[in-house]
Amino acid sequence: MANNILVVGELEGGAPSPTTLELLGGAQGLAAGGAVSVMLLGAGASGAAAQAAGAAKAFVSDDAAYDTFNGEQWLTAAQSAVEQSGANVVLVAQSVVGREVGPRLASRLNTAVAMDCVSVADAGGTLQFTRPCYGGNALATYTIATSPAIATVRAKSFEPASGGGAGEVVQLAGAGASRVAVLGKEKAEATGLQIQDAKVVVSGGRGLGAPEGFQQIEALASAIGSDKAAVGASRAAVDLGCSPPSQQVGLTGKVVTPDLYIAVAISGASQHMAGCSGSKVIVAVNRDKDANIFSFAKYGIVGDWKAVVPALIEEFKKV
Amino acid sequence: MHIVVCAKQIPDPETPPSAFKIDAATNKVIPAAGISPVLSQFDGIAAEAALRLKEAKGGKVTVISLGAESAQAAIKQVLAMGADEGVLLKDAAFDDGDSYTTARTLAEAIKKLGDVDAVFCGRQAADWDMGQVGLLIAEELGWPAAIIAKGVEATDTGLKIQRVLADGFETVEAPLPAVVTVSNEFGEPRYPKLPQIMAAAKKTVTAWGAGDLGLDPGSVGKAGARLQLQKLFIPEKSGRVELIEGDTPQEQASNLIKKLQADKLI
Ligand SMILES: Cc1cc2nc3c(=O)[nH]c(=O)nc-3n(C[C@H](O)[C@H](O)[C@H](O)COP(=O)(O)OP(=O)(O)OC[C@H]3O[C@@H](n4cnc5c(N)ncnc54)[C@H](O)[C@@H]3O)c2cc1C
Ligand SMILES: Nc1ncnc2c1ncn2[C@@H]1O[C@H](COP(=O)(O)O)[C@@H](O)[C@H]1O
Numbered sequence: 001m002a003n004n005i006l007v008v009g010e011l012e013g014g015a016p017s018p019t020t021l022e023l024l025g026g027a028q029g030l031a032a033g034g035a036v037s038v039m040l041l042g043a044g045a046s047g048a049a050a051q052a053a054g055a056a057k058a059f060v061s062d063d064a065a066y067d068t069f070n071g072e073q074w075l076t077a078a079q080s081a082v083e084q085s086g087a088n089v090v091l092v093a094q095s096v097v098g099r100e101v102g103p104r105l106a107s108r109l110n111t112a113v114a115m116d117c118v119s120v121a122d123a124g125g126t127l128q129f130t131r132p133c134y135g136g137n138a139l140a141t142y143t144i145a146t147s148p149a150i151a152t153v154r155a156k157s158f159e160p161a162s163g164g165g166a167g168e169v170v171q172l173a174g175a176g177a178s179r180v181a182v183l184g185k186e187k188a189e190a191t192g193l194q195i196q197d198a199k200v201v202v203s204g205g206r207g208l209g210a211p212e213g214f215q216q217i218e219a220l221a222s223a224i225g226s227d228k229a230a231v232g233a234s235r236a237a238v239d240l241g242c243s244p245p246s247q248q249v250g251l252t253g254k255v256v257t258p259d260l261y262i263a264v265a266i267s268g269a270s271q272h273m274a275g276c277s278g279s280k281v282i283v284a285v286n287r288d289k290d291a292n293i294f295s296f297a298k299y300g301i302v303g304d305w306k307a308v309v310p311a312l313i314e315e316f317k318k319v
Numbered sequence: 320m321h322i323v324v325c326a327k328q329i330p331d332p333e334t335p336p337s338a339f340k341i342d343a344a345t346n347k348v349i350p351a352a353g354i355s356p357v358l359s360q361f362d363g364i365a366a367e368a369a370l371r372l373k374e375a376k377g378g379k380v381t382v383i384s385l386g387a388e389s390a391q392a393a394i395k396q397v398l399a400m401g402a403d404e405g406v407l408l409k410d411a412a413f414d415d416g417d418s419y420t421t422a423r424t425l426a427e428a429i430k431k432l433g434d435v436d437a438v439f440c441g442r443q444a445a446d447w448d449m450g451q452v453g454l455l456i457a458e459e460l461g462w463p464a465a466i467i468a469k470g471v472e473a474t475d476t477g478l479k480i481q482r483v484l485a486d487g488f489e490t491v492e493a494p495l496p497a498v499v500t501v502s503n504e505f506g507e508p509r510y511p512k513l514p515q516i517m518a519a520a521k522k523t524v525t526a527w528g529a530g531d532l533g534l535d536p537g538s539v540g541k542a543g544a545r546l547q548l549q550k551l552f553i554p555e556k557s558g559r560v561e562l563i564e565g566d567t568p569q570e571q572a573s574n575l576i577k578k579l580q581a582d583k584l585i
Binding site: 104182254 | 332335336418445479485486487491493494548553561562563567569573575578580582
């Protein structure tokens with residue numbers, strides 16, 4: 001069945017964000033002859049439409065008031081874009097935007113949203129939305145009979161779109177009223193490489209015991225290379241004060257998908273794995289050979305981190 | 320200020336993965352032997368946020384749960400923390416619903432209470448991890464909402480909420496009535512003391528069914544659901560870990576690096 005798909009896009013530095021391009025890639029694959037459109041809001045949106053690969057049509061507003069996400073303003077715009085595009089499928093990132101626009105758009109359009117999907121697949125003309133649940137212990141596949149079917153989608157679930165940008169640009173209204181006022185934003189002190197962007201993530205867990213142990217994790221990351229490796233943590237390590245909450249990996253932390261994820265003294269609870277099981281290769285260092293982390297890891301070292309990590313630091317320095 | 324806390328009872332999310340089982344025929348989780356269901360973590364935190372607001376500004380807190388008779392335990396836990404009243408929404412017609420029917424039912428109960436100024440939910444229920452019931456309640460009631468809060472304070476006209484973003488925090492202001500969903504960054508919920516637990520045990524919990532809420536049984540639970548669960552399953556794990564050999568940690572480290580180099584990872 002042909003699907004008319006609307007991607008609720010997001011701008012990053014005046015261009016469609018990487019996740020927007022992934023959603024467009026997913027939409028290309030699912031359209032089956034239907035039309036793919038994108039919504040882009042904020043300063044530079046009209047210009048960015050040309051970079052929205054895979055979209056035939058773009059619904060845009062250049063109103064800079066959209067630059068700060070405000071749920072009610074975005075919701076009105078999204079509703080208008082759905083109506084004008086005739087979409088029967090809406091894809092949004094599982095981001096600050098998607099977490100709010102997904103459910104509220106579903107409610108306003110008397111339909112449903114599947115949150116945090118890792119796969120949207122066409123099974124004989126019916127779309128199947130698959131998402132992790134039970135803290136990452138299980139996956140659930142849903143169908144949605146009402147239209148449009150809405151999904152928020154986790155980053156890196158689709159390959160980015162290829163091809164030209166949107167040929168046709170339709171203007172949406174500027175930002176309207178919102179009952180919620182955004183008063184201000186405070187950036188977390190982010191120094192250097194972000195864990196979502198790093199090729200290698202070295203994470204430490206409760207087994208490190210104290211912040212002093214955690215310094216070894218930082219030393220290991222710098223031995224691998226500060227341009228490549230970033231430091232993550234389990235929630236237990238964050239709770240111990242070893243690492244700021246911004247570095248937490250997992251269900252309620254960040255989802256990371258590096259090429260290499262090195263988990264040191266982390267047991268591998270499902271809620272932690274929910275944030276890193278998409279890594280290409282997981283290496284685990286744990287003194288308990290039965291730790292759950294070893295059922296996700298490709299390589300494992302069974303041993304005390306106090307001996308293993310200094311050896312790893314030394315050997316990585318030689319590379 | 321009258322605050323409603325929506326609290327769900329769920330299978331203990333800290334159940335070891337080895338004890339986590341699914342019945343493929345019914346697409347349901349099989350309760351792990353000897354592990355009692357718990358109050359969803361974030362809902363305990365939402366209750367803490369509500370109670371602190373009550374302590375600062377006066378008023379009352381009502382806890383509502385939609386669930387089976389056993390969900391009384393979740394309600395009693397929030398009562399022991401200091402909530403004033405409890406309501407259990409229990410009816411066979413509510414069974415096997417989705418986020419929409421849950422929100423619709425909770426919203427009707429909130430309307431029936433009548434004088435509610437704010438609804439506090441968890442950021443997500445730690446069973447299905449959906450994270451949408453709070454917003455759906457807001458839409459059903461026509462109220463503004465702020466999600467994933469790490470701080471909530473009352474102002475003269477409404478609420479000031481600090482929200483968690485991917486790269487920091489944001490402060491927003493919403494007029495009352497409003498819905499807030501609360502995240503773990505808010506802090507730990509209080510631990511009830513024995514006298515409070517005993518007092519809560521004696522409190523009567525109001526029970527409402529579909530009829531009490533004026534809901535057509537055909538519009539709630541499985542009959543009204545918009546999300547159709549087709550399959551619930553445990554994903555396959557890579558399973559085969561290669562343990563790195565070596566007589567010394569140095570040798571193990573060097574052997575691991577050789578493997579990673581062969582895989583072109585470093
Ligand atoms: C709703 C909910 C959401 C959650 N969200 C998250 C989340 O986002 N992220 C997250 O990480 N957790 C989350 N959790 C918590 C999660 O369930 C686990 O409790 C947590 O991940 C455990 O962290 P850990 O592995 O560091 O600690 P533990 O489970 O205590 O594991 C410590 C490990 O260190 C090993 N160890 C100890 N000493 C040594 C040594 N000397 N050398 C080598 N190994 C050693 C031990 O063998 C053990 O395996 C959540 C929980 C819930 C209920
Ligand atoms: N059955 C329920 N009873 C009471 N509150 C619920 C129920 N289901 C969800 N909620 C509330 O809605 C929040 C989000 O749930 P969800 O959208 O299912 O992840 C939870 O943290 C609760 O505060």
